[in-house]
Amino acid sequence: MSKLIVDGNWAAADVAYRCVDFAAIYPITPSSTMGELADEWSFQHKKNIWGAIPQIIEMQSEAGAAGAMHGALQMGSLATTFTASQGLLLMIPNMYKIAGEQTPFVMHVAARALATHALSIFGDHSDVMSVRSTGFAMLSSHNVQQAHDMAAIAHAATLRARVPFLHFFDGFRTSHEESRLTRIPDEVLEKMIPEKLVLENRARGMTPDKPTIRGTAQNPDVYFQGREAANPLYEKTPEIVQECMDEFAELTGRRYNLVDYVGDENAEFVIVAMGSACETIEETLPHLPRGLGLVKVHLYRPFPVDAFRRALPKSVRAIAVLDRTKEPGSIGEPLCQDVKSVVADGVAVFGGRYGLGSKEFKPRDVKAIYENLMRGQLHHNFTVGIDDDLSGLSLQTDPAFTVEDPNFKTAILYGIGSDGTVGAVKNIVKIVGENSDLYPQSYAVYDSKKSGGLTASHIRFSDAPIKSQYLVEVADFISVSNFMIAQRFDVFRGLRAGGTVMINTSMAPDVAFANLPRDTQEHLMRIRANVYFLDANRAATELGLGNRINTFIMLNFFNLTNVIDPAQAAISAKAAIEKTYKKKGMDVVQANWAAVDRAAEFLHKFDMPSSVSNFAPDFVPAMTLDAPAEIAGTLGEMAAQRGDAIPVSRFRVDGEFGAGQYPVGTSKYEKRAISERVATVDIDKCIQCGKCSMLCPHAVIRIKALTADQVEEARARGIKVVPMKTPELGPDMYFTINISPADCTGCNVCVKNCPMGALSMVPARDVMADNQAAFNAAKKLPDIPREKLNLNIPKHVELLPHYFEFPGACAGCGETPYVKLLSHLFGERMVVANATGCSSIYGANLPTTPWTRDANGRGPAWSNSLFEDNAEYGLGMRLALNQKRDNLRALLFELGIDDVEGIFDETDAVKQRALETELRAQLAKIDGPRARLAESLIGEVVDKSVWIIGGDGWAYDIGYGGVDHILHSGENVNILVLDTEGYSNTGGQQSKSTPFGASMKFAIGGKNHAKKDLGMIAMMSGAYVAQIALGANQAQAIRAFREAASFNGPSIILAYAPCIAHGFALQNGVEHQMQMVQTGAWPLFRFDPRLIADGHNPLTMDSSVDNPLPLEDFLKTESRFGAARAVNPQFNKLVDMAKANNAYKSELKKHIAQFAMLNKPVVKENGEG
Structure with a gap:
């Protein structure tokens, strides 16, 4: 075997x-x-x-x-x-x-x-x-x-x-x-x-041949x-x-039973459990007193009554049953209820909960359960692993208790999501497992951020099978891939005395050590750690590997730990590299081989000084100092990796964080500083086009327009200000542009797309203090009133308030610029139903969220239901809003308010807001419950803009039934499809939006059928339809958003979004959007049924394919197509099919437009976009 x-x-x-x-x-x-x-x-x-x-x-x-x-x-x-x-x-x-x-x-x-x-x-x-x-x-x-x-x-x-x-x-x-x-x-x-x-x-x-009937309807x-x-x-x-x-x-030598028992044959106190917790309990038992046991359930249904009774010692007096689920309102969770029904009378059975949502289950929890059971102090419905100060159900644990085998070799490798550290650890474990008799175990901990979140990979090696199903608490080796990790988090607290530390940084070792937090310096000195500094970023640059540092981390792990012979590890690493990268060319393979050979060159042993640096800093706070107390006290603890200790009472139903509800505008307090190189701008070179601000995936670039009387104060606060180059906002106007280095992800999109080269990437430490201070000050400058802006001009849109900022999306994400643009245009009156997917994760993944509010306290109201029901969820929101408006209208008529119809006929959002203010004043002067009821609904004077947002996996596949229903409903809802042509959130599987020939998960050899044309399908419903690519045509995208919002009926916008799953550097995402349009694979168009009433063609093509870019040339630039070409001999046939399909759909769209004109709908404007 x-x-x-x-x-x-x-x-x-x-x-x-x-x-x-x-x-x-x-x-x-x-x-x-x-x-x-x-x-x-x-x-x-x-x-x-x-x-x-x-x-x-x-x-x-x-x-x-x-x-x-x-x-x-x-x-x-x-x-x-x-x-x-x-x-x-x-x-x-x-x-x-x-x-x-x-x-x-x-x-x-x-x-x-x-x-x-x-x-x-x-x-x-x-x-x-x-x-x-x-x-x-x-x-x-x-x-x-x-x-x-x-x-x-x-x-x-x-x-x-x-x-x-x-x-x-x-x-x-x-x-x-x-x-x-x-x-x-x-x-x-x-x-x-x-x-x-x-x-x-x-x-x-x-x-x-033998027909039968199945699935009958019975009486x-x-x-x-x-x-x-x-x-x-x-x-x-x-x-x-x-x-x-x-x-x-008999066949394998590995024996199992329906119910297995381990422990004292005459145990009086027993735990019953299922799943990985059984391994931890079994590992803990030898470290506890005699008389204890564990029943491990394998077959749960049908519940094996006889086998369970045989496994349970006759001597048992009390049982604790662990369930990893919660059933509110029940008298006990499922496994507990089953056990209660089969044990003999006189045996006490207590049910408890553990491990919900992957909460750690540790030996200390096992000890607490047994101790309370033995003392007769265990209560029903107990919990372990949390501090329940609300209901008092949690058990107290001994934080010093551990059963970790000192013979284990352990390590924790900290990284930043998508930096390759987790992949490096997988390779480490495979190399050790394949080249030794050691039993390896690795487990990576990471949050749901798309990238940029903290990752921690826990490794154990042992001469025997490992039962420890919990994180490493004491490590022989700890590494960090990004110096920021060591500045923000107390990651070395779990290092064993005399253990080894490896820190990746481009700073000189003495400078780097001096910049470690004071507590960290003291701790490393006290435990006499062996400290090494690695400059993997410089190494990767020299060898042409970009920002991929995983090979250097992996090889130096072997160099410093000697888990196996480093020379043998290098041989195995080279074999793995060739297997992984051969299809990308031998030049890529050889560059990675060179990294293996030279990894040790960039590693430096550091002799620690005898005392802490005179200027040693404190830990960088998880939240900025201006964060409100309730934010810093709860979300700040999560951001500092201390969320496990937050008590239940912080989440009481009527509290700030109750019932799953969280405050908006919290991402601005986190300031993660995850990139060693960040963007900076030379304002004197800037032509003030606003393109960088619009395309920035993380909303870290801000432009502002200032009046003459604001300039002096702005300059006094460190803000660079220059005269505005164009006069459309009036005479004597000034301009500033600022970048938040602490929020920049180093994606390079802005630098690649600045037409004048005004932007550049620099070491973050060189600009962090001054640029962050200027950004923070500029952010507080007042915004230009909306009514003074021409919202058809892209840079004017960027002068609107930001309602979506600093999302935890992948660096260079192609989705977030659309969401940011949408929030600019409609944020103060927007309601969002967001499908589960990338946009719900970077949009609402704790601890902080990017949706925010303006100076008036207004901003998008955002919610996520499920993946499959988002369209229906958004429709329900629209219908509820309609009902509230109708109720308000009736109340205003009843109260004798003048010109009620005129109030509700107004479609301009700015004028609606003014009417709301007037009505509030009028209603305040009217006594009675009906007036107070009208006051509670007065906000509905401003008609809300309902947006249903999700990816192509939702819109084309799992949620398509709901999308189709809404497109035919006639209701005033707007759908934004962030089309990455695949399931980005789950790792890059094909969807029905995936184009011909693209190699995605679930279609390794290249997708062999056409991309579903959702836009063409939607045209047949009478909805407003647009297809946009922000990088290719910003003005067209803005116009599509505004037209969709003004259309009094369903609208759908298909937005092409480059993704890491496409297989190219996302700094080139704008160029790829242009190429997609130029090939004809993603034509830009707007289909507006309102034009039919005037006898015009409803279809406006906003891109030309008169001189198309050859599709083959474009396909060569993305590895999703290159990978298919490498493994599928039929790839060229797929390309021909794709070209034929693009041409066919182009002609078909024209016919659909002509068909639509045969039926002239009655349409109505819905107001300013």
Whole structure:
């Protein structure tokens, strides 16, 4: 049996792929990689155990995947899928059907939290517990090896039991942990799944040769009996699963039971648990008094009553049952209730909760549970891992208690999201695992920021299997990839005495050490740490590797730790580099090889001084000093990586952070300073076009117009001011442009697109103090009144207030400029329904959020429901607003207010605001409850602009039904589709927006069918439709937004957004937008049905393809096409199909426009855009 270093998702997917004919897949974190692997293996023509290549199909949603699976199962196929969280919930209706029809089937779930008061992508059992009544057997794995083994047992048992199985393991903690795996060979799977059972299942499939009717509608006379007829199958299932486990043990030597017990044979106090927590409890038990035990549940449904009773010691007096879910209003969580129903009278059973949303579960928590159980002090509904000062349910723990094996070799590597550190750690673990007998374990911790967030990769190496399912608390080696990390966070507190530190910085070692926080310097001296400084950024620049520093981190890890021979590590690293980069050319391979050879050159041992630097700074505060106390006290603690200690009372329902509601405008307080090089501007070279401000993905560039009487004070505050070059704002006006270096991500978009070269990238430390002070001062200057601006001019739009600033998006993100532009235009009266995806994550991922308010306290009201229902969610908002306006209108009539119809006929937003002020004054003079009711609705005089925002995965796929409904509803809603041509948020899978030939996950060889033309479809609905590319034509994009907002009916704007998944440097995103337009692959147009009433063609083409850029030339610039070319001999055929499709759609649009003119709708203006 081969031994590999893989994660839990690979472990489960490997077995699933080999045991099925068919898989219907859809991406959702943290299960996506299982589907990606299956699709990749299918493209590579890898075969299942019967010598066939499984068919893998991506569906438009998890509901679609469940339906496709159900259909395949009915035909006698062996099928699987991989999912989690909300995706699993979408499968519930089909799960009931599949179970009710007694159909063999296995699905694999990386168990994850459900969206309740907030979305969480992290692990717990909320999702799987939500489907326990579907009739699926449920089998739980507790570690990476078990995810592999239990997958095999599930696939074997389902055919024997004729009961479908849900195999689950903990999301992230197991799904993403890298560990050693003993792979099950095909011969074992073939013995576990006899061909006889496969043929019997196939024979039960539907066929016209033996026709049957399935899915009947039944009446009260027989439905009940049919449901009860399945009882014998479920009664036999536990026995069948145990038989499969016994057979598996004979074949592999790894023994499992339905319920396993470890601990004292005569234990009086026992914990019952499922999932990765079992590993931590088992590891902790030897460090606690005798008389304790653990029951580990593998088969949860059907609950194995007899096996559970056999496993439980007869001596048991009290049981603590741990559930990783919460069911508000119940008398206990699911596993607890099951245990209560089967244990003998006289045994006390207490239920508790742990680990929700991947909250750490540590040995100290285990100790607290056992101690309270032994003392008779445990209460029902207890919690561990949090401080519940609101309900008093949490147990106190001993922070000094640890069971970490001192023989472990441990490390923590801190990085910044997307800097390559997490990838470096994966390679470290694989190299060690493949070149030694050590057992490796790695687990990366990161937030949901798209990039730029803090990452911490935890590594353990041991001579024996590792059960520690929690983060490293004491490390032999700690590295940081960015000096800012060491300045902001107390990352070296967990370093073992005499341990090793490696800090990456371009500063000289003595300067760098002197700039470490005082507490850090003192701590490193006290524990006599070995300190090394690495200049990986200079190394990467010299070797032509851009900002990729992962190779230098990886090789110097081996140089400093000697976990294995560094020379052997270098050989393995070179082999991995060649495998990874060969398709990009040998020049790339050789540059990375050079990094391996020269990595040690850039590493310097530092001899610490005898005392702390005289000018040693304090830690950089997580929030700026002007942050309000309630923001700094809660969000600031999260930003400082101390959120685990925040008590429950901070989130009380009626508080600032209750019920999932958070304040706006908090990103401005974080000032993450994540880039070593930032943009700066030479105002004397600037032509004041505003292009850099509009294109900046992170809203760090601000332009302001000043009157003459503001100039002197501005200059006194360090703001550089020059006369305005154009007169449209009036005479004697001045201009300033400022950049926030602490918010700049170093993406280089502004530098690449400044027509006069006025912008440049410089070391952040050279400009941080002066430029940040100037930016902060300029930000406080008053804005030019909206009515004085010409909003058809791009730079005038950039003079409007910012309502979206400093998002945690990828550096150079192609989506955020559209969102920022939209907020400029409509922010003070905008309501946003945002689909789950990139835009919801950078838009509302804690601790801070970029949506903000203006000086009057107004700004976008933003909310996220789900991925699949965003269109309907936004429609509900619009209808509720309509109702409120109608109610206000009726009240004003009732109260005798003059010219009510005139008030509501006004469409200009500025005039509406003035009318609101007048009405408030009038209503204040009227007594009575009806006047007070009218006052509560007076804000509705200003008609809200409702925007429904999401990506192409939402609009083209999972949410398309809702989009289609809204486009045909006639309601005044606006849809903005941020089209990255793929599922960016889940890692770059294909969507129906993905173009011909693009290699994406779920389409490794290149997508072999056309991109869905949502714009063309939308034209047929009578909606306003526009297709824009901000980098190609800013004025057209602005005009489209304003026209859409003024259209009294549904509108949809398709915005092309470059993405890292496209495979090019995002600093070139504007150029790529231009090229997409020039090839004709993304034509710019506006389709306005209002023109039809005047006899005009509603379709305006805003881009020309008279002299198109050859499509082949463009495709060569993006690796998503290059990757497909490298692996697919049919790639050129796909290119020809793409060109033909583009030409066809261009002609078809013209015909649609002509057809639309045959039906002249009655349309009405909706006001200023």
